[in-house]
Amino acid sequence: MPNTQELQDLVVQVRRDILRMVHKVNSGHPGGSLGCTEFFVALYNEVMELKDGFDMDGIGEDIFFLSNGHISPVFYSVLARRGYFPIEELNTFRLIDSRLQGHPTTHEGLPGVRVASGSLGQGMSVAIGAALAKKLNGDDHLVFSLHGDGELQEGQNWEAIMYAAGNKVDNLISTVDRNGQQIDGATEDVLPIGDVAEKFRVFGWDVLEIENGNDLEQVVAGLKEAKSRTGKGKPVCIVMTTEMGNGVDFMMHTHAWHGKAPSDEQLANALEQNPETLGDY
Amino acid sequence: MTKYTDQGKQDTRSGYGAGMTELGRTNPNVVALCADLVGSLKIETFIEENPERFFQVGIAEANMMGMAAGLTIGGKIPFASTFANFATGRVYDQIRQSIAYSDKNVKICASHSGLTLGEDGATHQILEDIGLMKMLPGMTVINPCDFNQTKAATIAIAEHHGPVYLRFGRPKVANFTPVDQKFEIGKALMLNEGTDVTIIATGHLVWQALLAAESLENQGISAEVINIHTIKPLDDKAILDSVKKTGCVVTAEEHNYLGGLGESVARVLASNHPAPQEFVATQDTFGESGTPEQLMEKYGLNNKAIEAAVLKVLKRK
Numbered sequence: 001m002p003n004t005q006e007l008q009d010l011v012v013q014v015r016r017d018i019l020r021m022v023h024k025v026n027s028g029h030p031g032g033s034l035g036c037t038e039f040f041v042a043l044y045n046e047v048m049e050l051k052d053g054f055d056m057d058g059i060g061e062d063i064f065f066l067s068n069g070h071i072s073p074v075f076y077s078v079l080a081r082r083g084y085f086p087i088e089e090l091n092t093f094r095l096i097d098s099r100l101q102g103h104p105t106t107h108e109g110l111p112g113v114r115v116a117s118g119s120l121g122q123g124m125s126v127a128i129g130a131a132l133a134k135k136l137n138g139d140d141h142l143v144f145s146l147h148g149d150g151e152l153q154e155g156q157n158w159e160a161i162m163y164a165a166g167n168k169v170d171n172l173i174s175t176v177d178r179n180g181q182q183i184d185g186a187t188e189d190v191l192p193i194g195d196v197a198e199k200f201r202v203f204g205w206d207v208l209e210i211e212n213g214n215d216l217e218q219v220v221a222g223l224k225e226a227k228s229r230t231g232k233g234k235p236v237c238i239v240m241t242t243e244m245g246n247g248v249d250f251m252m253h254t255h256a257w258h259g260k261a262p263s264d265e266q267l268a269n270a271l272e273q274n275p276e277t278l279g280d281y
Numbered sequence: 282m283t284k285y286t287d288q289g290k291q292d293t294r295s296g297y298g299a300g301m302t303e304l305g306r307t308n309p310n311v312v313a314l315c316a317d318l319v320g321s322l323k324i325e326t327f328i329e330e331n332p333e334r335f336f337q338v339g340i341a342e343a344n345m346m347g348m349a350a351g352l353t354i355g356g357k358i359p360f361a362s363t364f365a366n367f368a369t370g371r372v373y374d375q376i377r378q379s380i381a382y383s384d385k386n387v388k389i390c391a392s393h394s395g396l397t398l399g400e401d402g403a404t405h406q407i408l409e410d411i412g413l414m415k416m417l418p419g420m421t422v423i424n425p426c427d428f429n430q431t432k433a434a435t436i437a438i439a440e441h442h443g444p445v446y447l448r449f450g451r452p453k454v455a456n457f458t459p460v461d462q463k464f465e466i467g468k469a470l471m472l473n474e475g476t477d478v479t480i481i482a483t484g485h486l487v488w489q490a491l492l493a494a495e496s497l498e499n500q501g502i503s504a505e506v507i508n509i510h511t512i513k514p515l516d517d518k519a520i521l522d523s524v525k526k527t528g529c530v531v532t533a534e535e536h537n538y539l540g541g542l543g544e545s546v547a548r549v550l551a552s553n554h555p556a557p558q559e560f561v562a563t564q565d566t567f568g569e570s571g572t573p574e575q576l577m578e579k580y581g582l583n584n585k586a587i588e589a590a591v592l593k594v595l596k597r598k
Contacts, residue, residue, distance in 0.1 A: 057355050065351075106383050114354055116383045119374050125344045126379055129351020129359070132336065136312070137355050156375070159344035167336075 007216055009277035010081065011041050015247045016280060017077035019270050021093040022261040028094060028102070031257035032148065033074035035179045035242035038219045039146065040078040047223040049141060054084055054111035062141045063130060065115060067123020068148035068177070069103040070259065075113075076100050080281075084112035087281040121154025123147060124174055128164050131172040142230055145174045150182030153191050158203075164235040165204030173226045175238040176200075177213070181255035197239045206234040213242035248273055282498050283473045285457040285491055291428035293449035293485075294392040298323025299428075300435025301360065305331045308439055310356055314349055316342045316363040321451075322392055324362065342367045346375035350385040358439055359387050365394035365448060366407040373413060380444050381417040388438050389414075390447045394424075395535030396563070396580060397485060397573040398451045406568035412540020414446035415513045421445040421466060422513040424534075424542075426487035428456040430510060433464035441466055448484065450535075452573040455488040458508075467511045469519035475505035478591050479523040479530040483509045483542050486533040486561065489577075492584035497591055504591060512542050517549045524550060529557045529598050531590045535582055538562035557597035559590035 014037050022028035044050070048062035066075050073093065080087045085099070092098035099110040103118030115126045127145035134141060151157065164172060176196055184190045193199075197207045206229050210222035219240070226236045244258070245251025248270040251262075262270055304311040305327040312334045313327055319337070328335040338345040342363055349359035362368070368391035369376070380387045396406050415422045421443060425431040431449045438445045472487070473494055482490035487508045494504040505523050509516065524530050530550070532543035543560040550556050563580050577583045 059355060063354070115350060115385075116378050119378045122343075122347050122375055122379050125347020125375075126351040126354075128344075129348035130354045131351070132348070133352045133355030133357050136333070136357065139355070156343040156347065159339075159341035160347065163338060163341065163344055163348070166339075 004217065007041055007045060010045065011037050011216060012274045013276070013278040014041060014074060014077045014081065015274045016271055016276060017090055018073040019248070019262060019267055020280065021073045021076070021090055023267045025094040026261045028073055028261060029070040029259045030073065030261065031181070031244040031251060031255070032068065032071040032177065032179065034246050034248060034251060035214070035244045036071055036146065036177055037074050037246070038214050038216045039175065039240065040074050042216060042219045042223055043144060044078050044082045046220050047227065048144065056114060058114065059137055059139050060141065062144065063114060064144040065117070065123045065127045065130070066104060066146050067117055068120060068146065068151050069117030072100070072102065072104050075104060079112035081278070085110065090281045120148070120151045121156040124157055124160035127172055127174065128160055128169050131169050134171055142227065143172050145172070147174060147176050148182070149176055149178045149180065149193055149196060150187050150190070152176065152193055152196065161200065161203045161205070168233050169235045170231055170233050172235045173230065173238065174235065175240050177242055178239050179242045179244045181244050181258065183255070183258050185255055200237040200239070204234065205237045206232070207237045207239060210238055210240040213240035214246045282494055285472070287455035287457050289456055290453040291456045292451060292453050293425060293428055293431040294321065294451060295323045296425070296428040296431025297362070297390055297392065297435050297447070297449055298326065300432040301327040302330070303436055304439050305334070308358065310358045311439055312336065312352055312357045312359050314338055314345050314359055314361045316340055316345050316367065318363050321364070322362045322390070342372045343375050346372045347379050349387040350379040350383060353385045353387060360390050361387060362390040362392065364405060365391035365410045366405055369410040369413045369446070370407060377417060381420050384419065385444060386442055388445045388447060390435070392449055393451045394448045395450060395485070396568045396576040396582065397535065399573045399576065400570050402570040403567040408537045408563050408568065409540060410448060411512055411534070411536045411542065415545065419443060420513065421511070422448070423466065423511050424448045424484040425510045426484055426508055427454060427458055429458045429460050429462065430464065433462060434510065437464040437466060450485060454485055457488060467514045467516055469516035470508040470510070471519070472508050473504065473506040475503040475527065477503045477527055478595060479505045479507065479527045480533060480587060480591065481507045481509055481520060481530060481542070481546055482533040483512060485535050486582060486587070489582070489584040490533055490587055493587035493591065496584065496588055502591065502595070509542060512545060515545050515549065520546055520549050521553055524556050525554055529594045531559045531561060531587060531594055533561035533587050536562055537565055539565055557594050559594040561586050561590050
């Protein structure tokens, strides 16, 4: 099990990967990716029980679904650095003939991805289905999912939220990235979402909050707490407050970097703020 | 001509229900989902015998399609069923991304397709679903013609790995295919050999095509009748072999002429062996309330319409 310093080093390296990936192709979504870096690093290296290698069915291990697929850079970086595919392949992000499509897909056979996502609001339903399959298979491992807060504007989520609670899907931990931003501005300006935790609670979920989703120790503790609450008749929701663009000062406190790549100068500045730790790809 | 006997009118949706009953007993990986239409889909026996393998999702079709995709992860074979309108148009993007693009082994099973659901009217009568589903890469599209064939198709698609759209209907119609006929996905069935014209029909229109062929025979016209239960992948060879012999074709389907079987047949012919074709299908219109028979008459989807189309296409040879 890696210690906190190793995980922190990985966080910084993943930030570098994200920045370099989107810079190279001058496209992609760095803001939300940087905001969820601690979450992905913790999930894949400290929280989930994973088998070696990858098979689609994921029987006998915890599995994860990314619903807000546009934050593919952080997903790809963490998958690669967890050993699912060669780190050098990050070089192919969004290029023609790549397995690292703009949004994650199973279609090109990238290990670690179990469903396509990008068209928003679909991931929780898929996670519920996978959680039910685990129950049918007598597999006591867990299903994790991540959702953007703006994504909750999609109605399908509320069908899924209602279903999971009504049917006691208690081997599911769905995390909402509450960064308060979406493409057109602050979520509360675009279409107010209000109290996410309370909404899940009244739908019948067990809800906990991670106040600072960019504090690695808080994220690890929150995810472990969520695990301890599974199997008790309720799906578990984590409302995790993050800062979009975290770790790069000029990308924080704005929605401007939702889907925009840094220039050469901006990249140099951003990388300077995140010195190489484990080695660039 | 080859004689077909109606073994007693039955609804194709009950064929689906019967197929699910058998799958419940024979394939432990088959699971069923339904969006508040269990009675209409005739899956009560499956549910009664396999309560742990049934998921009632409520009136939430988008969630149903996503859940079906998820259930495949872990090796389940989900049969997600509701009315055709809510199984396709309502959830197109869920099917597109979470099922088709994600290569998930989901069976989308849709009852009440076309006009023949009758009195509920156009809000429920989808005539675009074949087009929607056949345009999705990797999607298999099947529209069986009667109870026996629907049951056989239901059982067959469980053995096929990949997403399938299985389309059937509400009214009781002639049940005339052999009870033990093996269902082969993508393989057209020759129902009657003829020399003057080819009638290619799918779904409820197959029986109507046989009625039309019988009447045409009395007029001295020899019609070949082919049952295309699988619209995608289409049996190009069966179509070409027949049209090369007869020189003209009538396609018949309970669907809009845009996007349906007729257009798929036209593509095969245009690319390989151009021939006159007439389309028995709805003419880019919505349906309306009425009895199934009234609607099929008004919208030109019965044996008389097929017969008229044959007489028309013969003049164009």
